[in-house]
Amino acid sequence: MPLTTPFHSRLEEINQTGIWRHWSGYLVAPQYQYSLSNEYYSVRNSVSLLDTSPLFKYSFTGIDAKVLLERILLRDIGHCEVGKAHYTCWCDDRGFVLQDGVVMQVNSGEFWLTAAEPTLRYFRGVAKEMGLSEVIIEDVSSDFGILSLQGPQAYNVISELTEVSGTLSYFDVVQTEIAGCSVTVSRTGYTGDLGYEIWIRSDDAMRVWDALIGAGEDFNITPIGTTALKMVRVEAGLLLMGTDFYTSRFAWVDSQRETPHELGWGWMLKGLENDGRDFIGRGAVEKELEMGKSRWKTVGLTVDWQEYESTYTEAGILPPHHEVYSESTMSIYRRGSKDWDYAGYASSFLVSSLLKKPIAIAKLPVDLTAIGSEVNLEIPVIREPKNVLARVSKMPFFNPPRKTESSGEMGAHE
Amino acid sequence: MNRSESYDVIVVGGGHNGLVNAAYLAKSGLKTIVLERRYLVGGAAITEELVPGFKFTTFSYAISLLRPEIVQELDLVKHGFMVLPMVNTFQPGYHGEHLILGSDPDVNYHEIARHSIEDAEAAQDLDHLISRMARAIKPWMDRIPPNRLSSDPVEVNALNELKVYLEDLDPEVLDLIEKCTTCSIAEILEGYFETDLIKAMYASSGIIGSRCGPRDRESGLVWLFHKLGEYDGLPGSWGFHKGGNGGFTQALARSVEDFGGEVRTNAGVDKVLYEDGEVSGVLLQDGSILKANVVVSALDPRQTFTRLVEPGDLPKDLIDCIENLKFQGTAAKVNFALSSIPTFPGLEGREEIYKGFTNIGPSIDYLQEAFEDCENGKFSRRPFLDCCIQSTIDPEMSPPGNHIMSCFVMYAPYHLKQSDWKSERENLADTVESTLTEFFPGFSDLVLHREIVTPQDIEEIVGLSEGNIFAGELFKSQLFLDRPAPGWNQYRTPIEGYYQCGSGTHPGGCVSGGPGRLAAQQILSDKGL
Numbered sequence: 037m038p039l040t041t042p043f044h045s046r047l048e049e050i051n052q053t054g055i056w057r058h059w060s061g062y063l064v065a066p067q068y069q070y071s072l073s074n075e076y077y078s079v080r081n082s083v084s085l086l087d088t089s090p091l092f093k094y095s096f097t098g099i100d101a102k103v104l105l106e107r108i109l110l111r112d113i114g115h116c117e118v119g120k121a122h123y124t125c126w127c128d129d130r131g132f133v134l135q136d137g138v139v140m141q142v143n144s145g146e147f148w149l150t151a152a153e154p155t156l157r158y159f160r161g162v163a164k165e166m167g168l169s170e171v172i173i174e175d176v177s178s179d180f181g182i183l184s185l186q187g188p189q190a191y192n193v194i195s196e197l198t199e200v201s202g203t204l205s206y207f208d209v210v211q212t213e214i215a216g217c218s219v220t221v222s223r224t225g226y227t228g229d230l231g232y233e234i235w236i237r238s239d240d241a242m243r244v245w246d247a248l249i250g251a252g253e254d255f256n257i258t259p260i261g262t263t264a265l266k267m268v269r270v271e272a273g274l275l276l277m278g279t280d281f282y283t284s285r286f287a288w289v290d291s292q293r294e295t296p297h298e299l300g301w302g303w304m305l306k307g308l309e310n311d312g313r314d315f316i317g318r319g320a321v322e323k324e325l326e327m328g329k330s331r332w333k334t335v336g337l338t339v340d341w342q343e344y345e346s347t348y349t350e351a352g353i354l355p356p357h358h359e360v361y362s363e364s365t366m367s368i369y370r371r372g373s374k375d376w377d378y379a380g381y382a383s384s385f386l387v388s389s390l391l392k393k394p395i396a397i398a399k400l401p402v403d404l405t406a407i408g409s410e411v412n413l414e415i416p417v418i419r420e421p422k423n424v425l426a427r428v429s430k431m432p433f434f435n436p437p438r439k440t441e442s443s444g445e446m447g448a449h450e
Numbered sequence: 451m452n453r454s455e456s457y458d459v460i461v462v463g464g465g466h467n468g469l470v471n472a473a474y475l476a477k478s479g480l481k482t483i484v485l486e487r488r489y490l491v492g493g494a495a496i497t498e499e500l501v502p503g504f505k506f507t508t509f510s511y512a513i514s515l516l517r518p519e520i521v522q523e524l525d526l527v528k529h530g531f532m533v534l535p536m537v538n539t540f541q542p543g544y545h546g547e548h549l550i551l552g553s554d555p556d557v558n559y560h561e562i563a564r565h566s567i568e569d570a571e572a573a574q575d576l577d578h579l580i581s582r583m584a585r586a587i588k589p590w591m592d593r594i595p596p597n598r599l600s601s602d603p604v605e606v607n608a609l610n611e612l613k614v615y616l617e618d619l620d621p622e623v624l625d626l627i628e629k630c631t632t633c634s635i636a637e638i639l640e641g642y643f644e645t646d647l648i649k650a651m652y653a654s655s656g657i658i659g660s661r662c663g664p665r666d667r668e669s670g671l672v673w674l675f676h677k678l679g680e681y682d683g684l685p686g687s688w689g690f691h692k693g694g695n696g697g698f699t700q701a702l703a704r705s706v707e708d709f710g711g712e713v714r715t716n717a718g719v720d721k722v723l724y725e726d727g728e729v730s731g732v733l734l735q736d737g738s739i740l741k742a743n744v745v746v747s748a749l750d751p752r753q754t755f756t757r758l759v760e761p762g763d764l765p766k767d768l769i770d771c772i773e774n775l776k777f778q779g780t781a782a783k784v785n786f787a788l789s790s791i792p793t794f795p796g797l798e799g800r801e802e803i804y805k806g807f808t809n810i811g812p813s814i815d816y817l818q819e820a821f822e823d824c825e826n827g828k829f830s831r832r833p834f835l836d837c838c839i840q841s842t843i844d845p846e847m848s849p850p851g852n853h854i855m856s857c858f859v860m861y862a863p864y865h866l867k868q869s870d871w872k873s874e875r876e877n878l879a880d881t882v883e884s885t886l887t888e889f890f891p892g893f894s895d896l897v898l899h900r901e902i903v904t905p906q907d908i909e910e911i912v913g914l915s916e917g918n919i920f921a922g923e924l925f926k927s928q929l930f931l932d933r934p935a936p937g938w939n940q941y942r943t944p945i946e947g948y949y950q951c952g953s954g955t956h957p958g959g960c961v962s963g964g965p966g967r968l969a970a971q972q973i974l975s976d977k978g979l
């Protein structure tokens with residue numbers, strides 16, 4: 037039997053669809069309501085609540101914890117102070133991405149990390165190789181559940197339950213209490229919106245869930261499944277492992293692997309020139325940058341609205357707009373005299389209802405990645421492959437000020 | 451005596467390799483006949499209804515190493531080829547401890563994580579590496595290996611190609627291959643796992659059918675060999691042929707006939723006939739003679755080179771090699787007709803746990819101790835058992851409600867030190883039954899009938915020397931460039947027109963068909979076809 041998350045009995049009650057899928061061996065709902073759009077819009081319109089407990093969770097303690105994380109993580113853990121979180125990634129020694137995740141320093145010298153795939157043995161192995169004796173790495177995956185509260189009303193909901201949230205800036209972390217249960221709240225999320233992620237002891241799961249639902253009642257709080265989440269994260273320009281990239285760990289050949297630069301994570305290396313950090317893969321990562329030998333870049337694509345419409349209309353059908361989200365690879369071609377001149381591919385595609393345009397996350401050869409570059413995206417129209425014009429555009433596609441604003445500024449909008 | 455019949459090709463032995471070989475040759479238009487000594491074809495891959503309603507897979511019982519090309523090229527699906535996937539592997543431990551690994555990688559992760567979180571992660575890494583290793587080796591499984599003693603530029607080139615191929619391999623893959631050829635499986639697994647039950651589960655493929663314990667260095671290569679199979683492209687996975695492995699060989703026989711070949715049973719061959727170093731036919735045990743310019747021995751190397759022909763007629767170095775080959779069978783079988791499914795404490799009613807291998811051998815120590823008994827000339831007091839209850843998947847294997855359980859038993863040395871198999875066979879079966887009863891309380895009460903197959907039975911019935919299930923150990927000195935002997939690893943023999951295609955040739959034992967297929971390629975190319 038698949039495992040269930042600590043919130044399962046509540047989720048079971050609200051799942052109208054009766055549909056469950058598996059996420060890392062846990063039961064999760066792709067959607068709870070018949071209207072996927074309603075879940076999707078709760079993230080942008082009011083506030084959503086998502087159970088992300090199937091993530092792998094690790095804790096690092098001991099004086100060597102920081103040394104270890106500095107060795108492994110791409111971003112400088114030295115800048116991740118107590119009460120701060122980092123979105124980061126880590127690479128193998130050839131500079132290929134193993135995983136991405138969020139690391140936070142919850143107490144002085146105590147770090148927590150989320151990951152999509154198991155990595156306890158790997159971290160312990162590195163610690164051992166480095167001869168670090170003063171670090172304890174633990175898999176705390178089943179000790180905690182995680183709820184993600186996301187949307188413009190997220191602050192209003194959480195501030196009903198705990199005061200400290202008021203002071204939380206983007207990527208801040210704080211330990212507090214909700215409904216008498218100690219929780220850890222971070223101003224993070226996978227939606228590109230205002231939001232919080234809450235680590236809850238598994239035993240307290242139900243009480244905190246109920247408290248959040250109660251506090252959210254007046255704000256149209258809406259539990260959402262994984263599909264709505266995956267849709268909004270495209271708007272936020274956030275990559276999904278297993279869809280937009282794969283871990284180097286299970287690759288067969290290098291063409292299945294990606295470097296941080298190729299994934300658009302060069303920003304994680306800010307200040308690299310001036311620090312002497314010896315993180316795993318650094319040599320390769322630097323060499324790639326110096327020699328400009330990235331094989332491709334990850335970019336946003338916006339499909340030309342008119343061509344999208346006319347391609348379907350000319351075929352005699354209505355262009356699909358409603359709840360169109362795809363994780364299947366779509367080919368991209370160069371525009372020019374040659375037909376079907378393969379250039380790259382889109383790995384995630386969404387007809388964004390919010391932005392009223394089809395958007396995609398794509399991999400393209402570097403020469404095609406300037407903002408505004410034009411390419412052809414292949415879409416099936418009545419099963420026939422057709423090309424539509426798409427332009428490289430800035431990611432995130434949607435980036436509201438409230439995502440990063442301090443709570444004082446948020447009040448100003450009310 | 452009748453005027454002797456004549457053929458283009460005579461294949462001696464209707465095991466699966468003989469049938470595969472014959473089917474390819476018949477397909478190429480050669481007038482081909484397979485001569486099988488027994489009343490049915492299949493050799494070590496047969497199914498027999500020994501008790502009404504109960505289909506016994508007397509010898510082999512599972513499929514993985516089978517070369518997928520054969521299914522395509524011999525059109526086997528048309529003839530009834532159907533392999534059903536194994537759903538689970540069940541590894542019982544003591545006190546209700548157990549592992550059940552199935553088809554969902556995430557569920558498997560959590561199942562192993564119950565024992566050790568690190569082991570669960572390590573299993574993912576190792577499985578991926580095994581798959582990559584299998585892919586890397588596959589091309590060399592499916593081609594005629596180079597002749598390392600030849601100075602022919604073609605052979606020299608092929609050897610060079612092999613060298614370059616190895617050098618170009620992913621270093622991680624190469625490292626595992628090197629470890630497998632130099633280390634014991636226990637040593638290799640030590641680098642991955644901490645839990646004994648998991649190590650033991652992985653280690654069992656390192657001892658199957660071989661005279662080595664998990665701590666002996668031979669076990670690395672035996673393990674690697676068993677990882678080279680697949681089920682529907684899933685590396686290392688196993689399946690059941692519908693109706694048992696006999697279902698497979700029956701389909702093969704139909705394929706031979708469909709291509710215009712002939713399959714004759716109750717036709718034991720006494721001698722291969724040759725004159726002036728050229729083959730001319732065979733003499734059957736009934737005294738009749740069949741003529742052909744090509745005779746293929748589908749038997750093991752000892753039979754091929756020292757029984758079917760006069761060893762004195764062959765080069766001495768070759769015969770020395772053949773005489774030094776290690777057979778030393780160590781496996782037996784005890785197959786049970788059961789009134790109902792066994793129960794494992796805590797998993798009562800979970801019939802699905804048996805839809806695959808059930809491995810009795812909960813620790814490396816257990817396996818090693820079982821081996822030490824064998825080294826002392828006895829069968830293991832507490833044997834390693836690889837059990838399958840195919841009737842949980844294939845209802846035609848037993849009457850409804852009843853079950854048929856195949857038990858592969860190790861170790862059971864061909865030569866017993868202070869006794870003989872005639873007097874020990876029932877004791878062996880009793881030992882197997884009591885071992886099973888330890889894990890499945892009340893097991894003995896379920897037994898309706900048991901079929902006992904000692905290494906001596908394997909030798910007598912199938913013809914595999916000393917009961918070695920692979921027609922010669924899968925040891926480094928007896929594989930690939932040296933199977934069955936250096937210089938004679940390309941299916942030919944010193945007698946022109948006399949070929950070999952049994953499991954004693956490359957790629958080796960198991961229900962693989964590789965030897966039969968590659969030998970056919972060699973014969974056809976020698977004939978310019």
Ligand SMILES: Cc1cc2nc3c(=O)[nH]c(=O)nc-3n(C[C@H](O)[C@H](O)[C@H](O)COP(=O)(O)OP(=O)(O)OC[C@H]3O[C@@H](n4cnc5c(N)ncnc54)[C@H](O)[C@@H]3O)c2cc1C
Nearest residue numbers: 463465466467487493494510511512719913919953960961
């Ligand atoms: C107990 C046991 C369990 C096994 N389990 C598995 C398993 O689960 N999976 C797997 O992949 N492999 C398994 N194997 C190994 C595998 O079955 C063998 O390696 C393979 O079947 C051998 O096939 P073959 O065609 O090379 O030779 P054989 O099957 O040995 O065929 C030789 C044939 O020649 C016939 N013959 C012998 N002498 C003469 C003669 N003088 N004239 C005419 N005919 C003759 C024999 O009767 C026999 O039919 C097992 C083997 C045994 C013994």
